Amino acid sequence: MRILGIDCGSEATGFGVIESDGRSHRSIAYGVIRTKTQEQFPQRLRSIADGLDRVLCEHRPQEVAVEGVFHAFNARTALKLAHVRGVALLSGARAGLPVAEYSPLEIKAGVVGYGRADKGQVRMMVQSLLGLRETVSPHDASDALAAAICHAHAVAARGGGLQV
Amino acid sequence: MRILGIDCGSEATGFGVIESDGRSHRSIAYGVIRTKTQEQFPQRLRSIADGLDRVLCEHRPQEVAVEGVFHAFNARTALKLAHVRGVALLSGARAGLPVAEYSPLEIKAGVVGYGRADKGQVRMMVQSLLGLRETVSPHDASDALAAAICHAHAVAARGGGLQV
Numbered sequence: 001m002r003i004l005g006i007d008c009g010s011e012a013t014g015f016g017v018i019e020s021d022g023r024s025h026r027s028i029a030y031g032v033i034r035t036k037t038q039e040q041f042p043q044r045l046r047s048i049a050d051g052l053d054r055v056l057c058e059h060r061p062q063e064v065a066v067e068g069v070f071h072a073f074n075a076r077t078a079l080k081l082a083h084v085r086g087v088a089l090l091s092g093a094r095a096g097l098p099v100a101e102y103s104p105l106e107i108k109a110g111v112v113g114y115g116r117a118d119k120g121q122v123r124m125m126v127q128s129l130l131g132l133r134e135t136v137s138p139h140d141a142s143d144a145l146a147a148a149i150c151h152a153h154a155v156a157a158r159g160g161g162l163q164v
Numbered sequence: 165m166r167i168l169g170i171d172c173g174s175e176a177t178g179f180g181v182i183e184s185d186g187r188s189h190r191s192i193a194y195g196v197i198r199t200k201t202q203e204q205f206p207q208r209l210r211s212i213a214d215g216l217d218r219v220l221c222e223h224r225p226q227e228v229a230v231e232g233v234f235h236a237f238n239a240r241t242a243l244k245l246a247h248v249r250g251v252a253l254l255s256g257a258r259a260g261l262p263v264a265e266y267s268p269l270e271i272k273a274g275v276v277g278y279g280r281a282d283k284g285q286v287r288m289m290v291q292s293l294l295g296l297r298e299t300v301s302p303h304d305a306s307d308a309l310a311a312a313i314c315h316a317h318a319v320a321a322r323g324g325g326l327q328v
Binding site: 040041042043045046049069075078079080082083084085086087089090092093094099 | 251254263
């Protein structure tokens with residue numbers, strides 16, 4: 001199964017596409033969609049949506065996994081992030097794909113094994129699980145791949161038997 | 165100038181299109197985009213986006229006005245609303261239009277004259293300003309028309325001299 005993971009952010013939205021049978025995973029593509037800070041917010045949302053649509057069109061994932069919004073931190077930041085998530089969920093829905101949502105804690109637990117892992121540990125584990133020699137950079141891309149891996153594990157745990 | 169006002173909601177998103185010279189306003193169209201509660205959230209966002217795109221395509225507004233999210237009320241509700249707003253801002257941006265944002269207080273003050281007006285008072289004033297004989301229903305549509313009128317007043321106050 002081919003999965004697109006998305007890590008939302010108004011300045012940098014990470015994406016990561018993997019191919020997985022639920023046990024072993026392979027990286028297809030990853031990267032980050034950056035927006036210009038001088039641009040108005042609606043225009044930035046457009047850049048993110050256009051970028052995600054290009055990834056969906058080019059790599060044809062079958063499912064999408066998106067990190068959820070945390071209430072815990074700054075309310076203004078959470079609200080801004082929720083706008084970007086709305087756009088990410090829309091891209092998945094318009095592509096006709098199932099969209100799964102995971103909390104940051106679920107993603108860390110699903111990849112590293114425990115929810116309190118830091119970004120560096122997540123990145124190390126992502127690289128190891130995907131057999132990548134290069135350092136996945138920036139963290140947004142690594143977090144997006146982590147969301148995709150978390151979803152692959154979740155589907156496999158449900159006995160989904162991922163199709164490759 | 166032709167203005168589209170949007171009042172975001174995950175269950176019902178109101179829209180209202182007016183034609184205005186900054187002093188007198190005329191209603192072109194108004195209504196509400198309803199989503200099915202049994203549908204998953206990404207699918208509901210898609211219904212809202214598709215509905216707004218249809219309104220934009222049919223009525224060709226030149227500018228868009230959207231009500232801002234309030235931090236004040238329930239955090240979960242505010243986050244959900246922010247997802248819908250992201251989709252609304254995206255629709256405006258993809259149509260290549262300027263998108264203005266106003267707080268609920270600004271909209272009420274801009275239409276009724278004071279920010280503490282209730283929904284009923286806003287509706288009465290919207291109907292009066294647009295010379296409508298019928299009762300604008302539901303409130304979501306009336307609030308969307310109010311956002312459009314607020315924007316028309318704001319542009320005129322800046323000395324924009326609206327083009328009709």
